[in-house]
Structure formats: C-alpha cells, structure tokens
Amino acid sequence: MAEQPFLSMRGISKEFPGVKALDHVDFQTSLGSIHALIGENGAGKSTLIKILCGVYQPTSGIIELGGKPMKATHPDEASRLGISVIHQELNLIPVLSVAQNIFLGHEPAGALGSIDRRTGRARAKELLDRVGVNVDPDTPVKRLSLAQKQMVEIAKALSQESKILVMDEPTAALNNNEVQKLIEIMRGLSAAGHGVIFISHRLEEVFQVCDTITVLRDGSVVGTRPVAELDMAGVVQMMTGKAILGTRIPVGQPPADRRDVLEVRGLSAKTKFHDISLRVAAGEIVGLIGLEGQGQRELLRGLFGVLRTTTGQVLVDGTPVRLRSPRDAIRAGIIFVPEERKSEGLGLVLDLTQNIALPTLKRRQRLGFIRLEREREKVRSLIEALNVNPPVARHKANNLSGGNQQKVVVAKWIAVEPKVYLFAEPTRGVDVGAKEEIYQIMRRVTDQGAGVLMMSTDMGELLRVCDRILVMFEGSIVKEFQGTEATRETMMKAQWGLS
Amino acid sequence: MTARGPSLPSAGVLRRRALNHPGFPIYVILLITWCVAWTVAPSFRAPNNLQNLLIQTVAFALAGLAQTFVILAGDVDLSVGGIISIVECALPLIMRNNTGSILLSCALLLAFGTVLGLLSGFLVTRIRVEPMVLTLAINFSLLGFALFLMPFPDYSKVIPKAFIQAVTGKVGPIQTAVFATVAIAAVSWYVIYRTRFGLHLRAIGADKETAFRAGIKADRIRIITHGITGFLAAVTGLFLAGRMGTGDPTAGANFSLDSMTAAVAGGTLFSTGVGSVVGTIGGAFLIVILGNVFNHLGVSTFFQYVLRGLLLVFAVAAGAVKKKYQESRGS
Numbered sequence: 138m139a140e141q142p143f144l145s146m147r148g149i150s151k152e153f154p155g156v157k158a159l160d161h162v163d164f165q166t167s168l169g170s171i172h173a174l175i176g177e178n179g180a181g182k183s184t185l186i187k188i189l190c191g192v193y194q195p196t197s198g199i200i201e202l203g204g205k206p207m208k209a210t211h212p213d214e215a216s217r218l219g220i221s222v223i224h225q226e227l228n229l230i231p232v233l234s235v236a237q238n239i240f241l242g243h244e245p246a247g248a249l250g251s252i253d254r255r256t257g258r259a260r261a262k263e264l265l266d267r268v269g270v271n272v273d274p275d276t277p278v279k280r281l282s283l284a285q286k287q288m289v290e291i292a293k294a295l296s297q298e299s300k301i302l303v304m305d306e307p308t309a310a311l312n313n314n315e316v317q318k319l320i321e322i323m324r325g326l327s328a329a330g331h332g333v334i335f336i337s338h339r340l341e342e343v344f345q346v347c348d349t350i351t352v353l354r355d356g357s358v359v360g361t362r363p364v365a366e367l368d369m370a371g372v373v374q375m376m377t378g379k380a381i382l383g384t385r386i387p388v389g390q391p392p393a394d395r396r397d398v399l400e401v402r403g404l405s406a407k408t409k410f411h412d413i414s415l416r417v418a419a420g421e422i423v424g425l426i427g428l429e430g431q432g433q434r435e436l437l438r439g440l441f442g443v444l445r446t447t448t449g450q451v452l453v454d455g456t457p458v459r460l461r462s463p464r465d466a467i468r469a470g471i472i473f474v475p476e477e478r479k480s481e482g483l484g485l486v487l488d489l490t491q492n493i494a495l496p497t498l499k500r501r502q503r504l505g506f507i508r509l510e511r512e513r514e515k516v517r518s519l520i521e522a523l524n525v526n527p528p529v530a531r532h533k534a535n536n537l538s539g540g541n542q543q544k545v546v547v548a549k550w551i552a553v554e555p556k557v558y559l560f561a562e563p564t565r566g567v568d569v570g571a572k573e574e575i576y577q578i579m580r581r582v583t584d585q586g587a588g589v590l591m592m593s594t595d596m597g598e599l600l601r602v603c604d605r606i607l608v609m610f611e612g613s614i615v616k617e618f619q620g621t622e623a624t625r626e627t628m629m630k631a632q633w634g635l636s
Numbered sequence: 637m638t639a640r641g642p643s644l645p646s647a648g649v650l651r652r653r654a655l656n657h658p659g660f661p662i663y664v665i666l667l668i669t670w671c672v673a674w675t676v677a678p679s680f681r682a683p684n685n686l687q688n689l690l691i692q693t694v695a696f697a698l699a700g701l702a703q704t705f706v707i708l709a710g711d712v713d714l715s716v717g718g719i720i721s722i723v724e725c726a727l728p729l730i731m732r733n734n735t736g737s738i739l740l741s742c743a744l745l746l747a748f749g750t751v752l753g754l755l756s757g758f759l760v761t762r763i764r765v766e767p768m769v770l771t772l773a774i775n776f777s778l779l780g781f782a783l784f785l786m787p788f789p790d791y792s793k794v795i796p797k798a799f800i801q802a803v804t805g806k807v808g809p810i811q812t813a814v815f816a817t818v819a820i821a822a823v824s825w826y827v828i829y830r831t832r833f834g835l836h837l838r839a840i841g842a843d844k845e846t847a848f849r850a851g852i853k854a855d856r857i858r859i860i861t862h863g864i865t866g867f868l869a870a871v872t873g874l875f876l877a878g879r880m881g882t883g884d885p886t887a888g889a890n891f892s893l894d895s896m897t898a899a900v901a902g903g904t905l906f907s908t909g910v911g912s913v914v915g916t917i918g919g920a921f922l923i924v925i926l927g928n929v930f931n932h933l934g935v936s937t938f939f940q941y942v943l944r945g946l947l948l949v950f951a952v953a954a955g956a957v958k959k960k961y962q963e964s965r966g967s
Contacts, residue, residue, distance in 0.1 A: 213851035228849055230842045232909045233835070241839055242850035250831040 141204070143168045143332055144189075144220075144301055149198035151184055158184045160356045161198070166349070168300060171323055171333045173343045173364075176353035177376055177596075177629075182336055185353070186303055190222045191215035203300075213242075221294035222303040227286050229293075231279035236261035238278050239293045264292040267329075268322050284315035291322065302326060303334040308342055309430055320346045338428045340369050340633050352376055369635060377596075377625040397455070398588040399471070399557045401440070404449030409435035410612040413449070417557065417588035422579055424603035424620070425592040428632050432612040433592045434476075437559045440590075441473035442466040454556055467496065470556035474546050474563060478539075482546040485535035489525065490516045492534050493549045519548040524574060540564075540571020547578055558582060560591035564598060576602050596625055610634045658903030659915025661954045665901075666922055673925060677932035689924055690814045691879075695872050696920035697817050699891045700898030701824050701913065702868035707896075707904050708828065708911045709861040710841035711767040714892045715756055716869045718778025719749045721888030723873025725786040728883045733796040746870045752778070753866020757859035775892055782885040789884040795877060803878025813875060817917075820871070825913040827864075837861055842909030897944065898923060901951035922947070 142165035151159040159181045166172040176182050187193045189200065191209030200207045202218060209215035212222075229238045236257045237244075245260070247253035261274035270288035278286060287307055294302050304323070308316045323333050323346055337343050343350065344364060351361040352375040359375045399417040404410070410432035417423045427433045438444040440451065442460035451458055458469040466473070475481040484492055494501070494512045501511045513530065520528050523544045525537075534545060543563065550558070558579070564572045579589050579602065593599055599606050599620075606623050608616040608631040616631035654660060673680045699716055706713045723745045731741040756774055760767045786793070805812045828834040839847040840854050848854050869891075876887055900906075901922060902915030926947060930940045 212849045216851070228846045230839050230846055230909065232842055233839065237835060241835075241847070242852050244832050244835065246832065250833060251826075252830065252832055252835060 142166060143203055145201040146185070146189065147199050147201075149185065149188060149200070150196045151181075151188060151193060152196045158356050159188075159195070162353070162356070162358050164351060164358065164361075166301070166332050166334060168330050168332045169327050170349060171327050171335055171347045173335050173337065173347040173350045174353065175337065175340075175343060175350065175372070175376065176359075180353040180376070181356040182353055183305070184356075186222060186305060186334075186336070189215070189303065190220055216294075216297050216299065219298065219300035220303070221297060221299035221301070222305060223287065223290045223294060223307060224305050227290055229278045229286055229289060232277060234275050234277055235265070235272055235281070235289055236274035238289060239264060239274075239296050241293075243297070260296070261292070264295050265289075267295060267325075268292050269318070269325070284311050284318065287311070287319065288322070291326075299331065301332045301334065303336070305336045306338065306429075307335075308337060308339060316342065338633070340372060340635070343372075344369065369633075373626060373629050373633065373635070377629050398453065398586075399440075399590065400452040400455075402450040402452070404436075404439065404446055404451065406435060406439050406444055406446045408612075409444065410439070410609070413614055415590075415607060415614060417590050419556075419586045419588055420583050421604050422583055422589040422591065422602055422620075424599035424606040425590060425609065426594065426596065426599055426606060426628065426632060427609035429594075431609045431632075433609045434561065436609070437473060437561055437590070437592055440466070440471060440557075440559055443473075467553065467555070471559065472550040472553060472555040472557070473559040474543070474550065474561065476561040476565060478542055478546050479535075483534045483542060486533060488531050488533055489520065489545055490530045492545055493519055493552060496549055497552045515552060516548075519551060523548050523551075523578060538567075538571070540567040540575065543567055543571070543575060544578070547575070551582065556587055558587055558589045558591075560589065560593075562593055562595075563591055564593075564595070572598075596628055599623075600625070600628075608632055657912065657915075658905070658910050659912035659918055660903070662902050662915050662918035662922060662951065665951065665954070666918055666925070669922060669925055669929070673929040673932075677929055679932045680929060685928070687809060687811070689921070689928055691811050692924045692928070693917075693921045694811075694813045694817045695876055695891070696894055696898050696923050697917050698820065698868055698872040698875065699895035700902065700916040700920045701821060702865040702872065703895035703899045704902075704904050704911055704913065704916045705824070705828070705837070705861050705868070706767075706865045707899055707906060708841045708909060709837045709858050710844060710907050710909075711757075711760060711858060711862070712771065712896070712906070713753070713756060713862060713865045714768060714771040714896075715752065715774040715778060716865065716872075716895045717888045717890060717892035718775040718782070719752055719866055719869035719888075720873040720876065720891050721782035721885055722778050722785070723749055723870045724877045724880070724888055725782045725883035725885050727874065727877040728790070728793040728795050729785060731796055731799060733798070735798070738796060738799050742874060745874060746867060749870025749873065750863050750867040753869070754859055754863040756866070757862025760862065761855040761858050772892075779885070779889055782883075782888070786883045786885050789880065789882055791882050793882055795881055800878050800881055803875055820868070821913055821917055828911075828913060833857065833860070838909035838911075840909075841907060894923060897948050901948060919951070 144166050146162065146164040149159055149162045150157070162181070162185060164185065174182050174185070184193065188195050191212050191214055194210065207218055209218060230241070239261050240257055245253040245256040258274045265272060265274065268288045268291045270285055272281060272285055278289065281289065291302070307319060311319065320342065323335065327333055335343065335347055347364055349361060349363055350367060350372065352359040352372065354376060396419045397416045398419045401413055401415045404413045413436060425433050425436070435444055439446045440460065442462045442465050451460055453469045453471060458465070460466050460469065479485060490512065493516045498507060501508045516530050520530060525541050525544045525548065534542060537545065563575055567575065583589055591603070600623060603620040605620055606618040606628065607614050608628060610632065611634070615634065618628065699720065702716050703713065726745060727741060730744070731737055756771050759765060759770055803813055807815065828837065836847065836852045836857050839852060840857060844854060872891065873888065877883055880887065898919035899911070899916050902912055902917070902919030904911030904916060923944065926943065927940060930943070
C-alpha cells in the first residue's frame with residue numbers, strides 16, 4: 138500500500154487460559170479502503186475485532202491509530218477514538234426512536250436537561266440521507282426492517298464521526314437487494330474517506346466490494362493481499378491450509394441390510410431451513426456442517442421438537458412421529474445433546490446420580506418412590522462405562538471438567554436407550570483426551586444399533602468421525618460427502634456455496 | 637418525508653398514537669368500570685363522591701409514580717411502603733406548630749426518603765443484589781422501625797393544624813393536593829420523556845448492555861432513579877400524615893404492592909423501557925374506583941383483595957394481548 142496505514146495493529150497476541158487465540162497478528166488498513174477479514178470459524182476474527190474495539194485487552198502487541206498509540210479499555214472509549222463496530226446482533230433499543238438511538242449517550246443538549254429534539258431530528262435526517270435510507274427519525278426502531286436497522290447502526294457510527302467502521306457479518310440476514318444496497322453504502326463510506334473492515338462469510342460479496350483481503354487461520358495471519366491478486370479458490374486454500382488430521386476412528390459397519398433409524402422427508406421451518414431430506418441408518422454417524430447461521434442448529438432443534446416445523450415428515454425406525462415438544466422426541470427415541478451443556482444439558486448443582494437418573498426415574502419407581510439401590514447401580518455402571526472422571530456419583534456436576542460434563546450428559550441419555558442421538562458441537566470446550574473418548578462413545582452407541590447425527594463447525598472432527606457428512610447452506614442441504622472421501626477443501630467450498 | 641418544523645399531525649396519526657400509547661388500555665377499563673359503577677351503585681352518583689375519589693387517588697398516584705420511575709429503569713422498589721410508613725410516623729414526632737418547624741420537618745423527611753432510595757440504588761448497583769429481594773428486605777426493616785416510632789395511630793401526638801390545612805385545603809371544589817399531584821405528574825412526565833436523564837433511564841430499562849456500550853453511566857442513573865422513587869414515596873408519606881392528622885404505622889405497608897399495581901395496570905412494563913405517567917395515574921384511579929364501588933355495594937374487604945388481584949392479572953393480560961395484536965399487524 139502506497140499510503141501510510143491509518144490503523145495499524147502490530148504483533149497482537151491474545152491468550153486465554155489454555156488457548157492462544159491470536160499469535161502475533163499484524164493488521165493494517167488505511168482510510169478509504171474496504172478491507173475484508175476472513176477465516177474459518179474460530180480463526181480469531183472476532184477476537185481481533187474485540188481487541189480493536191476495547192472489549193478485550195491484548196496479551197501483547199500495539200495498536201496505532203493515525204500514527205498515535207491507542208489504548209481502549211471499553212467499547213465507549215474506542216468509539217470516541219473513532220472506531221465503531223456494527224455487530225451482527227444490533228445495538229439498538231426497539232422502543233426508542235431512530236433519532237434517539239442514533240444519538241444515545243451523546244444527545245444534543247437543550248435547556249433544563251432536555252434534549253434538543255429539533256436539532257437531533259435534523260441531524261439524524263442528514264445522517265440517514267448520507268447512508269441513503271429513507272426513514273422518519275421519529276419512527277420507533279422496532280418498526281424498521283432488519284436492513285433499515287443496520288443502516289441506522291451505520292448512521293449511529295457516523296454520528297460519532299467514526300473513522301474506522303467494522304462490519305461484522307452485516308449481510309448474513311439480508312436479502313439480495315438489501316445486500317446490494319449495503320455494498321453501495323460501503324462504497325460511499327470509503328469514497329467519503331472512512332476505512333471499512335468487512336467481515337463476511339460470503340466470498341462473492343468480499344470479492345465484489347473489497348480492495349484488500351486478510352486471511353486468518355488458527356490465530357495467525359496467513360496473508361494480506363490486494364483482491365486483484367486473488368481468486369476464490371486461492372482464498373479457500375489460504376483459509377484451510379494444510380491441516381493435520383488425526384487418525385480416523387474406524388468406520389462404522391452398517392448391518393448388511395441398511396435400516397434407517399431416522400428419516401426426514403422435506404422438513405421445513407419458517408425461514409430457518411427448507412425442504413430437508415436425510416437419512417441416518419442404524420450404526421451410522423452422520424455429520425452436519427455449515428457456516429454460522431445456515432440452519433443447521435435449527436434443524437437439530439426442529440428434530441428434537443424445540444423449534445416448530447411447518448411441513449415435512451420425520452420417521453423413526455420407519456414409523457412417522459409428531460415432534461411438538463422434546464417430550465414427544467424422547468418418547469419417539471430421539472435425544473439431543475445440546476451445545477450449551479451447562480444451561481441446557483445439566484443440572485449443575487445436582488450430583489451425578491441425580492443428573493444421570495433424571496430422564497429415567499419412572500422406570501425405577503414403585504408407588505411413586507424411587508428405588509434408590511437400583512438407581513445407584515445403574516448410575517455406577519454408566520459412570521464406569523463412560524469413564525467419567527472422577528467416578529464419584531455424589532460429585533456435583535459443576536465440579537467436573539467440560540469433557541466429563543459432556544460424558545454425564547451422554548450417560549443420562551444412554552440410560553433412555555434412544556434410537557437417534559443428536560449432538561450439537563459435542564466437543565466444544567473439551568480437552569483432547571476427552572474428545573477421543575467422546576468419539577469412542579459415539580461409535581459404541583452406533584455399534585449397538587443407534588444412529589448419530591452430529592452438528593459441528595470443526596471440519597477436522599467431522600472428517601475423523603463421520604461416515605457421511607452433509608453440508609448446509611442457506612437453510613438447505615447442498616452437498617453430501619462420504620466420510621472417507623471428503624477433504625477440507627471440498628467441504629469448505631461446499632460450505633461457502635461455491636461448488 | 638422532508639424535515640419540517642413542528643406542525644399538527646393528522647387525525648389518523650393522532651389516533652394511531654393514542655391506540656399505541658401504553659396508557660390506552662387502562663382508560664378503556666376505567667371507562668367501563670365507571671359506567672358499570674354508575675349503573676349499579678346509586679350512592680356512587682352522589683355529588684361529593686367524585687371529590688372523594690380524587691383525594692383518595694392522590695396517595696396511589698404518587699406512590700405509583702415513584703414505582704414507575706424505577707420500573708422504567710429496569711428495577712423495582714418494594715420499600716416504597718416502608719418509606720411512606722416511616723415518614724408518616726416520624727412527622728407527628730418532629731413537627732412543631734410554627735412555620736419554620738413545619739418547613740424544616742418536611743424538608744428533613746423528604747431528604748430522608750431520598751437518601752433511603754439512594755441507598756437502595758447504591759446497594760442494588762454496587763453489590764448487585766436482586767432489587768426485588770433487597771428492597772423487600774429494606775421494606776421490612778423500615779416497617780419495623782415505623783412501629784417502633786409509633787406503635788399505633790397516636791392522636792395525642794397531633795400534627796400542627798397549619799400543615800393539615802395545607803394538605804387538605806381546597807381551591808374551589810377540588811383539593812390542593814389533587815392539583816399538586818397533577819403538577820408532580822407533569823414534572824415526572826417531563827423528566828422521563830423530555831430530558832437526557834429520562835431517555836437514558838428508559839434505555840437502561842430496555843437494554844442495559846446497549847445503554848452501557850453507548851457510554852451511558854448506567855449505575856449512576858439507576859441510583860438517582862431510586863433516589864427519585866424514595867423522594868416521591870416520602871411525599872406520599874407527608875400527604876397521608878396530613879390527611880390522617882397523625883401517624884399510622886400500618887397505613888403505608890400496602891403501598892409497596894399497590895404502587896406496582898397502579899404502574900403495571902397503567903401500562904408500564906418490566907424491562908422494556910415502556911411506560912406511561914398518564915397510565916399510572918389511570919391505574920391509581922382504577923384502584924380507588926374499584927374500592928369505592930365495592931364499598932358502596934357492601935363487598936367485604938377480603939373479596940376486595942381477591943378482586944384487586946384479578947384486576948392486576950386482567951390489566952397485564954390486556955396489555956399483552958394488545959401487544960400481540962399489534963405485532964401480528966406489523967405496526
């Protein structure tokens with residue numbers, strides 16, 4: 138780059154207990170530039186942005202803004218220094234008006250502690266015109282469309298005279314027209330001398346609007362290049378790199394006559410996913426992957442009866458089932474091991490016995506009393522079988538490590554003897570050793586005749602564990618791979634909707 | 637749409653605004669209740685009954701306003717009743733029959749209420765205790781202390797005539813206290829809807845995180861809001877003492893919950909930043925009208941409590957139904 142960078146982050150490292158999220162990252166951008174920051178899930182994009190806007194403090198490294206060192210310890214300070222982040226989840230208050238939201242925290246003051254509403258309205262109108270959105274400044278924000286809300290966020294950033302605007306996946310929820318509009322606005326902003334940092338999962342947009350691309354992988358910068366020197370395949374390669382795969386766990390041996398424990402026919406849920414058809418056979422582990430927000434989470438929640446589905450059919454063991462609540466799903470033989478195991482999967486203050494025994498209490502009760510000796514026996518055998526450590530049934534669940542908590546969640550469902558296991562991010566926050574054990578447990582339950590459908594954003598994990606992998610994009614299954622023939626590159630391309 | 641100066645909005649806009657106003661449902665309910673009361677209870681139509689209703693509304697309206705402030709800021713303050721009681725019981729003990737003493741006592745007790753409110757606010761924000769639990773605990777202590785000050789309404793400790801006259805005096809047919817309440821409501825409205833402080837307060841109530849990120853000093857505003865609540869509760873206490881002529885350690889207790897009934901029935905919602913000063917006044921009026929009608933009809937006090945509870949459920953449900961209806965129409 139010919140001109141002096143306006144924002145310069147040098148040697149930024151960030152360590153969280155046990156994890157190095159960023160490792161000597163250099164990132165520079167100048168005013169008037171639209172700079173893409175891309176990478177896989179967990180590559181470090183959001184950590185870098187959080188450091189830039191003062192949410193996190195870097196472990197080491199320096200940030201310079203306009204040639205001067207910058208230190209922000211709070212988002213408010215960063216925005217006063219001229220850095221605004223437009224988050225995916227918007228920072229607007231629905232009941233307040235557009236003008237009130239734009240100037241929240243720095244309202245034009247009038248007499249008697251009042252707000253100079255006329256000035257506010259006029260200035261809001263001016264800012265809204267600059268981003269090219271035609272809404273009345275007095276409208277409550279709750280009446281606006283998502284795209285309009287995003288424009289209001291941008292106007293809010295402009296009102297603080299932000300030099301650098303970070304847009305974190307602004308297009309994720311917009312339709313095509315709205316995306317084009319946003320792209321125009323971004324061009325307008327850069328022409329007016331603002332620096333724009335664009336984080337997106339949609340490569341086409343990145344190539345359409347950005348002039349520079351920085352690719353992050355595993356907390357390091359792979360490269361920063363002008364767009365003109367890159368093509369999409371090259372970028373995908375930069376993002377995936379040559380990752381080392383662990384050894385594959387043995388492929389399941391489906392019984393000679395394939396029997397589907399789960400069959401989904403044309404399942405849709407309002408705006409979340411549409412026309413999903415898939416099969417999971419007894420003995421099979423099927424993976425489900427997609428970028429953030431492509432409907433894969435919702436699909437699992439739909440299959441567990443948490444999310445209302447509109448059309449389609451679900452069959453368990455060949456029998457159609459109605460899934461209107463988790464209770465229905467469990468009765469039908471479908472269980473769900475959620476991502477948020479602490480809030481959704483476990484009673485943290487309960488001990489292991491209580492946690493594991495909870496879903497199957499009925500089976501061990503007589504006249505409304507629980508037969509404790511039977512319960513203890515069952516729990517002990519499960520704790521042993523799953524190698525929960527420490528194997529003390531009286532321990533409270535919140536004293537266990539992430540991996541062992543996950544085993545307890547699985548144990549409680551194994552006791553139900555389900556036919557279909559749904560897993561969401563089964564090994565997130567779990568250490569390496571426990572990961573292996575969880576994979577082994579999955580294999581074991583499938584060997585005993587169950588089917589597993591697991592959603593994960595960790596490609597390496599799916600490649601190692603799954604017999605088949607389904608890729609979701611914008612609410613549909615766009616690609617199916619055999620577990621042994623998928624590669625990171627082909628999967629990545631499918632996830633970005635490229636193939 | 638072009639930027640233009642303040643001009644009169646069209647009739648359609650006005651109608652939509654009225655329908656969307658959070659205080660709208662309570663006035664519909666009030667109108668219905670009024671009509672029913674008018675038909676079924678002959679004594680309700682007595683000419684001096686309206687005056688009676690108005691003066692009774694004052695205490696509920698003031699306490700309701702006190703509660704509206706904190707609810708809008710996302711908290712709740714159950715010590716309103718305790719503050720009212722303690723002010724009411726302290727007043728006859730400290731006030732002497734001369735202008736200086738009267739003014740000083742009032743100022744002292746108002747300051748005392750404010751400080752109690754600020755203290756709740758401080759504890760809620762700094763120790764991060766649940767406001768409901770904390771203020772409930774404070775309420776118990778204050779009620780206990782009020783009983784210690786004056787175990788029963790003690791007519792040997794009389795409040796100076798001049799103060800009583802100031803509270804119960806009339807301008808034409810209407811008591812001064814009613815006018816004062818209207819004035820306090822108007823100031824409250826201004827503070828909540830026209831000042832930066834009020835805007836920030838509502839922003840905090842709607843979404844603490846967003847308000848914080850916008851650089852609003854959330855803790856400070858919450859503490860001050862609790863202070864305002866304490867102040868208004870103390871005003872309510874002074875008024876009640878003046879009406880009674882002496883203190884009553886139990887008269888204030890119900891206000892902790894009644895103030896919430898008035899605010900919530902009036903359309904103020906928890907943790908949304910949505911509320912209405914006018915609605916709270918309506919809510920207070922409804923509580924009084926219902927009590928009045930039941931008295932005219934000879935309904936026992938026990939059932940009055942039952943019906944008051946049902947009213948609250950009804951008011952909250954009505955608000956929720958209205959919200960759902962509007963959302964389904966996308967307006």
